[in-house]
Amino acid sequence: MAELTHIDTGGSVRMVDVSGKPATDRRAVAGGTVRMRPETLEMILTGKAAKGNALETARIAGMMAAKRTADLIPMCHPLNLAHVAVDFEPDRENACIHIRAAARIMHHTGVEMEALTAVAVAALTLYDMCKAVDRDMTITNIRLLEKSGGRSGHYARDEANAGGGSTRPAGKNVGAGRPAAGTDGERS
Numbered sequence: 001m002a003e004l005t006h007i008d009t010g011g012s013v014r015m016v017d018v019s020g021k022p023a024t025d026r027r028a029v030a031g032g033t034v035r036m037r038p039e040t041l042e043m044i045l046t047g048k049a050a051k052g053n054a055l056e057t058a059r060i061a062g063m064m065a066a067k068r069t070a071d072l073i074p075m076c077h078p079l080n081l082a083h084v085a086v087d088f089e090p091d092r093e094n095a096c097i098h099i100r101a102a103a104r105i106m107h108h109t110g111v112e113m114e115a116l117t118a119v120a121v122a123a124l125t126l127y128d129m130c131k132a133v134d135r136d137m138t139i140t141n142i143r144l145l146e147k148s149g150g151r152s153g154h155y156a157r158d159e160a161n162a163g164g165g166s167t168r169p170a171g172k173n174v175g176a177g178r179p180a181a182g183t184d185g186e187r188s
Contacts, residue, residue, distance in 0.1 A: 006075045015075050018108040026149035027104045030115035032142035034126050035096040040134040044097070044126070045090055054129035055088050062086035062122030066103055066114040076113050081105050084114070086122050099123055100145070112144050
């Protein structure tokens with residue numbers, strides 16, 4: 001089992017010194033789901049939310065949050081991200097929206113926390129935009145799907161054996177007219 005890198009030998013919390021690591025192309029993709037009533041999903045997809053375009057607001061919030069991760073998570077390094085994308089896949093059959101966020105940087109440390117933060121804040125923003133009509137919305141399954149770069153190499157979550165529920169394959173990206181994160185040729 002790997003040791004906890006944010007804990008020193010005396011048990012105190014510390015920021016990891018990454019200065020000795022080589023800068024490599026680091027990528028991460030995270031996912032999550034917001035479950036809701038079918039009529040709430042329809043309201044979002046038809047652009048009838050009282051507060052405005054819920055998906056585009058959530059997309060912007062997720063991208064902004066990824067850039068501010070170090071302000072939210074105490075031991076994260078401040079990073080100048082090269083790329084962040086937040087995409088949505090509506091699932092009418094299950095009355096939910098699947099969220100995928102991708103982050104990329106050439107650096108000494110990874111961007112998993114930035115991708116996860118983007119998903120979490122995008123999900124919270126969807127909740128905020130629609131809570132007046134559906135307080136039963138549920139944010140679930142926020143998880144790392146894939147990462148590459150760095151000493152630990154490539155990781156891809158095995159959804160079938162991870163116990164975290166299913167991940168829908170990347171599909172139609174609503175609202176931006178481009179493929180979902182992980183399908184645009186930039187992801188490995």
